[in-house]
Amino acid sequence: MTSLHPTKQTHTGDTEQSFNIRSMHTSSEIRNALEVETMSVPNLREMNAVTLQTGLNAGDGIFLTWEDLWVTVADKRRGSRSILQGITGYARPGEVLAIMGPSGSGKSTLLDALAGRLGSNTRQSGDILINSRKQALAYGTSAYVTQDDTLITTLTVREAVYYSAQLQLPNSMPKSDKKQRAEMTIREMGLQDCVNTRIGGWGAKGLSGGQKRRVSICIEILTRPKLLFLDEPTSGLDSAASYYVMSRIAHLDQREGRTIITSIHQPSSEVFALFHNLCLLSSGRTVYFGPASAANEFFALNGFPCPTLQNPSDHFLKTINKDFDLDIEEGLAGKKPTEEVINILINSYESSQSYQEIKKQVAGICKREGEALEKTRSHASFLTQCLVLTRRSSVNMYRDLGYYWLRLAIYVTLALGLGTIFYDLGSSYGSIQARGSLIIFVASFLTFMAIGGFPSFVEDMKVYERERLNGHYGTTAFVIGNTLSSFPYLLLISLVPGAIAYYLAGLQRGFDHFCYFALVLFACMMLVESLMMIVASIVPNFLMGIITGAGLQGLMILGGGFFRLPNDLPKPFWRYPVYYIAFHKYAYQGMYKNEFEGLTFPNNQAGGPATIDGEYILREIMQAELGYSKFGETKQAANFVRV
Numbered sequence: 001m002t003s004l005h006p007t008k009q010t011h012t013g014d015t016e017q018s019f020n021i022r023s024m025h026t027s028s029e030i031r032n033a034l035e036v037e038t039m040s041v042p043n044l045r046e047m048n049a050v051t052l053q054t055g056l057n058a059g060d061g062i063f064l065t066w067e068d069l070w071v072t073v074a075d076k077r078r079g080s081r082s083i084l085q086g087i088t089g090y091a092r093p094g095e096v097l098a099i100m101g102p103s104g105s106g107k108s109t110l111l112d113a114l115a116g117r118l119g120s121n122t123r124q125s126g127d128i129l130i131n132s133r134k135q136a137l138a139y140g141t142s143a144y145v146t147q148d149d150t151l152i153t154t155l156t157v158r159e160a161v162y163y164s165a166q167l168q169l170p171n172s173m174p175k176s177d178k179k180q181r182a183e184m185t186i187r188e189m190g191l192q193d194c195v196n197t198r199i200g201g202w203g204a205k206g207l208s209g210g211q212k213r214r215v216s217i218c219i220e221i222l223t224r225p226k227l228l229f230l231d232e233p234t235s236g237l238d239s240a241a242s243y244y245v246m247s248r249i250a251h252l253d254q255r256e257g258r259t260i261i262t263s264i265h266q267p268s269s270e271v272f273a274l275f276h277n278l279c280l281l282s283s284g285r286t287v288y289f290g291p292a293s294a295a296n297e298f299f300a301l302n303g304f305p306c307p308t309l310q311n312p313s314d315h316f317l318k319t320i321n322k323d324f325d326l327d328i329e330e331g332l333a334g335k336k337p338t339e340e341v342i343n344i345l346i347n348s349y350e351s352s353q354s355y356q357e358i359k360k361q362v363a364g365i366c367k368r369e370g371e372a373l374e375k376t377r378s379h380a381s382f383l384t385q386c387l388v389l390t391r392r393s394s395v396n397m398y399r400d401l402g403y404y405w406l407r408l409a410i411y412v413t414l415a416l417g418l419g420t421i422f423y424d425l426g427s428s429y430g431s432i433q434a435r436g437s438l439i440i441f442v443a444s445f446l447t448f449m450a451i452g453g454f455p456s457f458v459e460d461m462k463v464y465e466r467e468r469l470n471g472h473y474g475t476t477a478f479v480i481g482n483t484l485s486s487f488p489y490l491l492l493i494s495l496v497p498g499a500i501a502y503y504l505a506g507l508q509r510g511f512d513h514f515c516y517f518a519l520v521l522f523a524c525m526m527l528v529e530s531l532m533m534i535v536a537s538i539v540p541n542f543l544m545g546i547i548t549g550a551g552l553q554g555l556m557i558l559g560g561g562f563f564r565l566p567n568d569l570p571k572p573f574w575r576y577p578v579y580y581i582a583f584h585k586y587a588y589q590g591m592y593k594n595e596f597e598g599l600t601f602p603n604n605q606a607g608g609p610a611t612i613d614g615e616y617i618l619r620e621i622m623q624a625e626l627g628y629s630k631f632g633e634t635k636q637a638a639n640f641v642r643v
């Protein structure tokens with residue numbers, strides 16, 4: 001019934017064996033054929049034993065096993081959907097495991113599950129063991145090159161890699177060595193011709209997609225992590241670049257026993273030859289797991305031999321891709337529907353001897369004396385990280401026109417507008433309302449414009465998220481770096497427009513009054529900037545961020561006590577708590593006090609005194625809280641000090 005005809009075929013110089021199999025319809029026939037094959041030419045068991053040996057000798061590398069791994073997501077319409085369905089496999093030091101499958105088959109999900117990075121809307125079951133223990137990947141033991149290239153677009157390639165080296169490599173390493181490591185890694189990734197090119201992003205074109213991919217890889221391999229996850233590292237690369245990049249990753253100090261797991265779409269036969277093991281997925285199920293070199297034979301044994309001169313990996317994916325199947329009614333011209341082909345392969349794999357071998361190997365690895373993962377990588381000190389992040393962020397803010405420069409230009413324009421509309425207010429009764437309006441505009445709408453920098457915040461947050469997850473640095477270092485670097489820019493955009501508006505309008509004379517005004521504006525800017533950062537860390541994209549940020553600020557401006565005076569604010573919600581939460585309330589009252597205290601205005605109201613003083617205006621017109629001075633100290637305390 002079954003006829004095996006070993007035939008030689010050549011793919012770009014490689015000699016591979018395939019078999020013509022006709023009419024194997026039942027899984028038992030396939031199983032028998034597989035078992036016969038497993039015992040004869042290239043014996044899978046032997047091959048696996050040899051590779052396992054390699055793995056076991058791999059010193060203190062990382063063994064990763066996963067058994068009956070399921071990942072499900074909640075689906076509003078269908079209840080829940082399984083993305084991965086009972087996957088079993090392993091990855092060992094000194095080996096490269098390739099995860100392949102059609103688009104949407106679950107490759108990234110498998111990588112995320114193994115790296116412990118599944119989203120909160122997913123549920124995972126099954127065992128994932130690291131060095132035979134259920135443990136989290138220790139900070140800094142692994143690196144993950146994600147599918148998206150989240151990089152700081154204003155930096156050049158050299159700067160991006162070198163800053164990253166300074167952040168990740170230990171303080172004990174001399175600066176020259178760090179520089180050398182960065183340069184060497186850049187060369188390894190073939191980026192030497194674009195070292196001084198800016199990465200570029202949505203605003204300005206810089207590197208090509210493939211070059212960005214290589215920069216992302218460069219940054220993650222700088223520290224030579226023991227466990228490396230790569231999600232489609234070769235997307236956007238031509239076949240030669242793919243080969244060089246993959247071969248450099250595969251041979252990265254392999255004496256140290258690095259465990260490499262990569263998802264990949266279209267490996268050339270040369271790239272494919274670099275893989276030790278292959279995990280082939282279709283709709284979250286394993287079609288094949290085992291030595292990459294034996295996959296061709298597995299397909300052939302099941303009746304789907306790779307045609308001569310065709311790249312085996314292309315053949316595998318073509319055989320199991322059902323996304324483009326013809327409609328059943330149109331007929332399949334005698335071909336089996338892909339769903340059926342996939343089922344044949346999955347059933348054959350699950351009933352094969354090699355699947356039992358994989359399970360045995362997983363069990364064998366699990367029985368090893370497992371070592372707890374320790375933080376093997378020593379990092380730059382916290383202080384160095386803060387300094388490097390401050391420097392890097394300053395460079396980014398300086399070069400990114402949208403971060404502060406555009407805002408400065410708009411603020412100056414608005415300040416000139418304010419200065420001309422409110423030019424030389426004088427000290428008439430009407431100037432009371434004009435002064436109040438000017439102050440409100442400055443404290444509300446100028447700070448509101450911080451929203452203009454939101455796209456840049458979001459890009460910053462994405463880079464931070466990637467680097468934090470990969471253990472480059474922690475949240476505190478990022479916050480310190482970002483705050484320190486934004487300090488001079490925020491001071492600039494408070495002082496310059498503030499001075500223009502203040503002096504053109506002729507607000508209360510005295511340098512101390514101007515300083516107070518500018519400092520309150522600066523404090524508001526810092527506050528809004530931090531608020532925007534919080535929003536950027538919560539919302540998924542910048543459009544939602546802008547809407548959320550604008551909404552929050554709009555609420556606070558409304559409840560700040562100007563558009564409706566404090567005593568008139570409806571008690572639930574607006575008076576308690578919005579009025580007290582809104583930073584505008586404190587800014588308005590501080591600026592009112594700074595402006596009106598010490599001034600006297602003529603009174604136009606009939607029946608009242610001839611003049612009214614600042615205190616009266618604050619109490620009766622603005623309804624400011626007079627128990628506090630403009631610096632926040634209680635009046636009694638101030639009096640006490642004075643006495």
Ligand SMILES: Nc1ncnc2c1ncn2[C@@H]1O[C@H](COP(=O)(O)OP(=O)(O)OP(=O)(O)O)[C@@H](O)[C@H]1O
Nearest residue numbers: 073083102103104105106107108109110119121122
């Ligand atoms: N968090 C999630 N919530 C809902 N569905 C998800 C989630 N993560 C993945 N999926 C779905 O699971 C399937 C597999 O996704 P995954 O990203 O793992 O595929 P992939 O094989 O990496 O695809 P590609 O090669 O196109 O990147 C897809 O249909 C995807 O929509």
